[in-house]
Amino acid sequence: MTTDILIVGSGCSGLYCALHLPKDKKVLIITKSDSKSSDSYLAQGGICVLRDEDDFESFFEDTMKAGHYENDKESVSIMINSSRDVIEDLVDYGVDFSRNEDGSFNYTKEGAHSRSRILFHKDITGKEITSKLMARVKERENISILEHTTLLDIVEKDGECVGAVVELSDGKTHLIGAEYTVLACGGLGGLYKHSTNFRHLTGDALAISAKHGVELKNMNYIQIHPTTFYSEEKEDRSFLISESVRGEGAKLYNKDMEQFVNELLPRDVVTNAIEKQMEKDGAEFVWEDLRTIPEDELLEHFPNIVQHCKEKNYDVTKECIPVVPAQHYFMGGIKVDYESKTSMAGLYAIGETACNGVHGRNRLASNSLLESLVFAKRAAADMTKKPRTVCELPKVDLSVYDDREALKKEYRKIVLDEIKKGEREDMKNV
Numbered sequence: 001m002t003t004d005i006l007i008v009g010s011g012c013s014g015l016y017c018a019l020h021l022p023k024d025k026k027v028l029i030i031t032k033s034d035s036k037s038s039d040s041y042l043a044q045g046g047i048c049v050l051r052d053e054d055d056f057e058s059f060f061e062d063t064m065k066a067g068h069y070e071n072d073k074e075s076v077s078i079m080i081n082s083s084r085d086v087i088e089d090l091v092d093y094g095v096d097f098s099r100n101e102d103g104s105f106n107y108t109k110e111g112a113h114s115r116s117r118i119l120f121h122k123d124i125t126g127k128e129i130t131s132k133l134m135a136r137v138k139e140r141e142n143i144s145i146l147e148h149t150t151l152l153d154i155v156e157k158d159g160e161c162v163g164a165v166v167e168l169s170d171g172k173t174h175l176i177g178a179e180y181t182v183l184a185c186g187g188l189g190g191l192y193k194h195s196t197n198f199r200h201l202t203g204d205a206l207a208i209s210a211k212h213g214v215e216l217k218n219m220n221y222i223q224i225h226p227t228t229f230y231s232e233e234k235e236d237r238s239f240l241i242s243e244s245v246r247g248e249g250a251k252l253y254n255k256d257m258e259q260f261v262n263e264l265l266p267r268d269v270v271t272n273a274i275e276k277q278m279e280k281d282g283a284e285f286v287w288e289d290l291r292t293i294p295e296d297e298l299l300e301h302f303p304n305i306v307q308h309c310k311e312k313n314y315d316v317t318k319e320c321i322p323v324v325p326a327q328h329y330f331m332g333g334i335k336v337d338y339e340s341k342t343s344m345a346g347l348y349a350i351g352e353t354a355c356n357g358v359h360g361r362n363r364l365a366s367n368s369l370l371e372s373l374v375f376a377k378r379a380a381a382d383m384t385k386k387p388r389t390v391c392e393l394p395k396v397d398l399s400v401y402d403d404r405e406a407l408k409k410e411y412r413k414i415v416l417d418e419i420k421k422g423e424r425e426d427m428k429n430v
């Protein structure tokens with residue numbers, strides 16, 4: 001099998017990248033599960049945008065401050081300056097953001113933002129964006145999607161990436177030759193017991209990259225979200241209580257129903273405060289009060305959250321809900337430049353699996369969808385500028401991939417070891 005461009009992942013970064021590749025290029029998207037099972041579909045709060053030129057400095061400062069000033073400044077500038085262009089694309093694709101009566105955008109706010117600059121669609125912004133991207137992808141004859149097809153490895157020839165080894169939906173192992181391969185595999189929450197991520201997102205691209213000596217960066221920069229719904233039942237995925245409810249006024253209480261933290265501080269600070277409070281209270285959760293948000297706004301802006309809590313027997317208009325921190329996002333990843341190129345020729349990485357340094361040590365709310373789209377588009381532009389010829393694939397012994405369970409274990413270990421290595425290096429710098 002050969003294609004011009006192979007994109008691994010059908011989240012927002014993979015789809016948006018595909019849409020920006022020339023129509024005369026054969027683009028193949030493969031995805032480990034069904035095409036809708038990506039974290040991009042789960043995004044609740046929204047997507048940041050530069051509201052006007054006057055907002056640049058404060059947007060930049062909010063991003064840097066949340067990231068503990070470890071962010072790559074050029075990446076941050078590129079992201080902010082490209083944000084309006086991306087939003088225009090999304091609106092052209094049919095994305096419906098919340099608007100005021102006069103038709104202007106209705107912006108919301110989340111923790112650590114000094115101004116309302118987040119566009120949203122109820123509390124299902126990710127679904128709205130990603131389903132529209134998917135619809136546009138399906139209209140394009142040059143793009144095809146293979147579901148339930150897993151990247152097992154990349155194929156390297158003379159130090160360059162020339163394609164991939166994949167497991168097709170029938171369980172068979174195949175080689176795909178490609179001019180360019182783009183890793184758009186999302187985060188690594190599936191490695192954690194409690195995470196808001198889909199379970200099949202296990203950092204495969206990180207393990208495969210490490211195995212081939214592709215550079216990684218900030219592997220221990222893992223974001224724990226302060227507020228997911230606490231449940232005594234065993235849940236496949238922790239349900240997120242979006243930070244935008246705190247942006248709209250929700251409060252956090254300890255066991256005595258007293259406030260113990262400024263709810264609008266950056267995520268890592270609020271998470272630490274909750275963890276300390278839980279320890280002090282000897283409790284497995286703290287309380288979140290959404291009743292501080294006017295009821296009509298609560299029902300209109302956050303129907304998905306209200307419904308989820310209702311299913312768990314909590315009426316958020318009348319009572320507090322129990323919340324607990326859980327793994328949520330990965331700021332580190334495969335090291336890429338401003339065009340999303342990895343350290344291996346022929347290989348790009350975009351979205352959550354990539355690290356261009358934009359988030360520093362801690363991501364500012366609603367910067368992830370934006371960053372994924374901005375740098376996916378740049379990757380597409382770069383590949384378009386420099387077409388490569390698909391080279392003949394080298395001989396690959398496919399039997400080494402037969403034991404899938406052993407491979408899974410090996411990849412899991414590689415990623416966890418890289419995280420520990422990052423932690424050790426961090427300690428040395430303290």
Ligand SMILES: Cc1cc2nc3c(=O)[nH]c(=O)nc-3n(C[C@H](O)[C@H](O)[C@H](O)COP(=O)(O)OP(=O)(O)OC[C@H]3O[C@@H](n4cnc5c(N)ncnc54)[C@H](O)[C@@H]3O)c2cc1C
Nearest residue numbers: 009010011013032039040043045046151186351352368369
């Ligand atoms: C509950 C939740 C709420 C969020 N809310 C927001 C928000 O409001 N605003 C915001 O900016 N961000 C938010 N985020 C973060 C944001 O959604 C993600 O960071 C972003 O969508 C990542 O997009 P992506 O394209 O990189 O990856 P994903 O959308 O996760 O897609 C990854 C894709 O890679 C595929 N894949 C993985 N491994 C393999 C493999 N080995 N072979 C083949 N395919 C593979 C998966 O099947 C999937 O299709 C939220 C995240 C979660 C979990």
